[in-house]
Amino acid sequence: MDLQLDGQTAFVSGSTQGIGYAIAEDLVREGAHVVVNGREQHRVDDAVSRLRSIRPEARVSGLVADLGAADELGALTASLGEIDILVNNVGIFGIAAFQDVPDAEWQRYIDVNLMSGVRLSRHVLPGMLARNRGRIIFVNSESGVNVPSDMLPYGVSKAASLALANGLAKLTRGTAVTVNTILGGPTYSDGVAGSIAQIAESQSMSSDDLKAMIMGGHATTLLQRFIDPREISSLALYLASPLSSATNGAALRADGGALTSLT
Numbered sequence: 001m002d003l004q005l006d007g008q009t010a011f012v013s014g015s016t017q018g019i020g021y022a023i024a025e026d027l028v029r030e031g032a033h034v035v036v037n038g039r040e041q042h043r044v045d046d047a048v049s050r051l052r053s054i055r056p057e058a059r060v061s062g063l064v065a066d067l068g069a070a071d072e073l074g075a076l077t078a079s080l081g082e083i084d085i086l087v088n089n090v091g092i093f094g095i096a097a098f099q100d101v102p103d104a105e106w107q108r109y110i111d112v113n114l115m116s117g118v119r120l121s122r123h124v125l126p127g128m129l130a131r132n133r134g135r136i137i138f139v140n141s142e143s144g145v146n147v148p149s150d151m152l153p154y155g156v157s158k159a160a161s162l163a164l165a166n167g168l169a170k171l172t173r174g175t176a177v178t179v180n181t182i183l184g185g186p187t188y189s190d191g192v193a194g195s196i197a198q199i200a201e202s203q204s205m206s207s208d209d210l211k212a213m214i215m216g217g218h219a220t221t222l223l224q225r226f227i228d229p230r231e232i233s234s235l236a237l238y239l240a241s242p243l244s245s246a247t248n249g250a251a252l253r254a255d256g257g258a259l260t261s262l263t
Helices: 020-028 041-054 070-079 103-131 151-171 190-202 208-217 229-240
Strands: 009-012 033-039 058-066 086-087 134-141 177-184 251-254
Touching: 009 177, 009 208, 020 033, 020 041, 020 086, 020 134, 020 190, 020 229, 033 041, 041 070, 086 151, 086 229, 103 134, 103 151, 103 177, 134 151, 134 229, 151 177, 151 251, 177 229, 190 208, 229 251
Parallel strands: 009 033, 009 086, 033 058, 086 134, 134 177, 177 251
Antiparallel strands: none
């Protein structure tokens, strides 16, 4: 199927690894021009190199910025050209007892998981509306709907991001611009893999055994395994495509059946 993305310009936040990189790679394979982003120059350079090796004729570039820092994000947007597809993917997560999370850490979650999407969308949306075309995609989580008690800053910031996307979509009424959200489930991204490896080592068990234990404790999952980043990317590519023109203001699940509500 031709997703009609050839020549489209996409910016994917937090895209040097994991879900963001998978989306960037699939966009490159479809012929899009892709701008990747990360906090460290060497990681951005490595991602750009890997993407160019997949499709040497592709136009791929990278921008280094901590998107949780307003000044760095402002410098990044100043250097961005016309964007057809914005993927708000960057995010941080962690497990902690509610009483142990200080205000500064709460603020960091809000800055990265919510305000990066606010600022990037504010930058690209006016141009999209003026051109009467464009896609904004938020990579969210089941935790934004069913907030886990041991990940409150993450879940709360993701719930706010979900509300943001819903409101932004209303600004596109009557245009060919869409704003949609992907609700991902437990995904075996690079960050998750690293955390599992550390925990498994500390508990003298294998990563595979720990993965099985974690998913066994996730009572509602129908998939009963971690999701691969490419399974999230497949939905993102559809939402980025002109083929998804009738999908707007939606929160679409790629959660492995973890959420139990009917809608």
